[in-house]
Amino acid sequence: MELRHLRYFHAVVEAGSLTAAARALRMSQPPLSVAIAQLETELGTPLLVRTSRGVEPTSAGRSLLESSGRVLGEVDEIVATVRRSAGRGSGVLTVAAVPALIWHRIPRLLREVAAGSPDLEIRLVDPPPWTALDLVANGRADVAAVLVADPKRFVARHGDAFEIRDWGAVPLVAALPPGTEAPDPLPLHWFDDRLVLLPHRTAAVPSLPELVEAEFLRLGVVPREVRTVATIQNMVPLVEAGLGAALLPDADGASLGRFDIAVRSTHPSTAPLRALVLARRGASADPVVGRLLELVDSTSDHSDAVSTDRVRFPIQSQDAREDR
Known part of the structure; x- marks a missing residue:
């Protein structure tokens, strides 16, 4: 199975038609149709079905879309990491963040990251928080920034899969x-x-x-x-x-x-949400991701905090909130 065929398949599903996908891929439609047909033959099942709106994935196609998305994300991450390590350009950094952080904290963070890696291509997406986690887990994003109500519970649930940094209240x-x-x-x-x-x-x-x-x-x-x-x-x-x-x-x-x-x-003041920044376990070995996580650590408010699995959270009693 060729990676380019998987990328073609993703392009067709995203575009909703072979014609639009061929245009986006800057190729003619016949070779694209042949590549999709070869992929279907190799897997032994139809992957696309024609509808009045264009083409849509079959149940098998949806399964392939999900599993191959993880593979392609990991391949892209490997390529970017190797290029950065070899000094052949800074590669791509993809950040998935919730809007409340994009409105203020994310621009300052990315400005600092870009200053240290002027050739870095930074991509920013704003999916719902659960999708942001999936993007990082599947290798489609390098880092996610989310807001949580109970950070300790979040770490207990997701700490094995992610490196998590506290970014303050x-x-x-x-x-x-x-x-x-x-x-x-x-x-x-x-x-x-x-x-x-x-x-x-x-x-x-x-x-x-x-x-x-x-x-x-x-x-x-x-x-x-x-x-x-x-x-x-x-x-x-x-x-x-x-x-x-x-x-x-x-x-x-x-x-x-x-x-x-x-x-x-x-x-009275309500309890705050907590901003968390997370990457896949081991991702901090990548120079750019590691630098970003260091910047998060340096800009977080760690007053009155305790350590929990490399994450520090402030302890604030309910009575204290009611007194404010």
Whole structure:
């Protein structure tokens, strides 16, 4: 089985048609069709089916897409690592990060990484957190940056597969429709009998929805309705449109200022989310990934922290949060 045939197959699935894939690959369609046919013959099963919308993978094709994606990601990582080690260009660094970190912390981090590797091609994607983990696990991304509600639980679950770095606390702020007249700090009971927006929960990475629900339960806050949306980035325009209010992570105390929303601190302060940066076990041996993780360590807030499997997390009591 040839790697180029697997890449062709991925291109066809992503493009949704042989014609569009051939154009993206800068080749004519007949050789592409022949390559896909050879792959199907080698595997002994159809991989694509024609529909009114173009072509889609069969069940066997979806299986191949998933498994070969891991292989191709590992091959790309090997090539990039060897090139960096040999000094033949800096290769490619792919970072998967949640939007709340892309809005502020990620640009500063990547600026430092790029300064030390001027020939490095940096790719940035913003998938949901559970997808970011899969991308790193499958070799499609080098590093992921996510927000979690319970970092120790996350490390206990994922620490064997990933090298994990603590990147500090990310506090929550109230995000209200533009023009809302509300005090600052905002009493959390302001959310009583109001429509509150939350992203979907995910068992793989408990994050904002779990934290907000726990804080509302602890304080007895009872919204009129909790409406779920796909991701945090979907929540902001809905708040801007006046369709709800939310608690959102604000990594630097100003990153939400670019949006047309009213931002307030809260009283009492909620527990913060924790930013974690992770790479596959052993990936820190790569010079660029290792440098990035060192930068994360140097910029994290480690005050009042304890060590847990090379990850340090602050300990903060519930009483302390209620006193603030």
